[in-house]
């Protein structure tokens with residue numbers, strides 16, 4: 001399908017639509033992705049995906065986007081700020097009796113919310129056009145296409161970031177068969193000689209600039225992985241119970257990050273909560289307090305098994321030890337984490 005819009009008209013219309021839907025930046029690119037697929041193949045060959053088998057399974061779909069959306073010609077992609085107002089992230093990480101939850105996960109789950117917003121943009125832009133929206137929900141190399149659309153560059157921590165927006169943003173977009181003019185202003189990468197994200201990573205998961213071994217990453221261990229967290233990573237996890245932001249927190253470009261909209265405001269006090277308070281939640285309470293949030297995707301037992309590690313890492317307190325000793329779950333991951341954490345608390349008590 002050909003588009004009759006001139007590039008100037010399109011840019012103006014897109015900017016307006018993006019603003020209406022709360023996106024700070026939006027762009028359009030072609031489906032060229034040979035180089036990015038080459039990087040993906042290297043990443044897969046090195047088994048850096050760990051248990052995320054869907055990354056390997058989805059490789060060929062990513063390579064042929066016509067299978068994702070018939071006759072796909074363009075990708076329209078937008079970046080939405082999510083940084084939540086509130087408690088300082090480093091203060092929570094330093095408060096070892098509190099739970100650190102990745103800042104992206106404190107508000108409403110972005111997947112559905114952003115797909116809805118992108119659908120509104122697509123319908124307004126292409127009243128008769130066919131499209132498929134995505135937000136971390138289709139086999140699309142989103143970061144690559146965001147870079148190609150001028151939304152920023154892929155930093156050494158492998159996330160998209162920009163001079164004007166930093167990296168605290170969600171990506172969402174749509175594939176379309178409309179031959180829209182592409183946006184041409186590609187942002188020059190500006191990591192330069194900085195290596196702050198590589199140095200700060202608690203588990204050395206950024207094994208080289210632009211190369212993330214997910215098997216070492218705390219976000220992967222606490223969100224994606226179902227098996228017990230390997231012992232060498234448990235102490236380094238500290239109090240990070242769902243995700244990790246350290247590589248972004250140190251990034252100098254995040255001084256330009258802006259607050260996300262109200263949808264991403266922390267809910268139910270999850271931005272400043274003690275480990276014991278979360279440990280005391282029943283499954284029903286957990287479900288109530290995570291309604292509409294990404295944390296719920298982990299499920300009660302997995303979330304609790306992450307909490308167990310953090311309780312093991314917390315300073316010795318009779319209350320921490322008693323809480324762990326009261327757990328009688330037969331779930332293998334939770335059981336193993338609890339046993340490890342009890343051991344940690346006992347060792348600290350004996351010192």
Ligand code: SF4
Nearest residue numbers: 201217218244246247
């Ligand atoms: S999210 Fe945390 S563990 Fe993963 S690469 Fe970044 S700093 Fe390292």
Ligand code: SF4
Nearest residue numbers: 155156191194197251
């Ligand atoms: S911390 Fe430095 S190296 Fe890492 S993404 Fe930011 S600017 Fe690039």
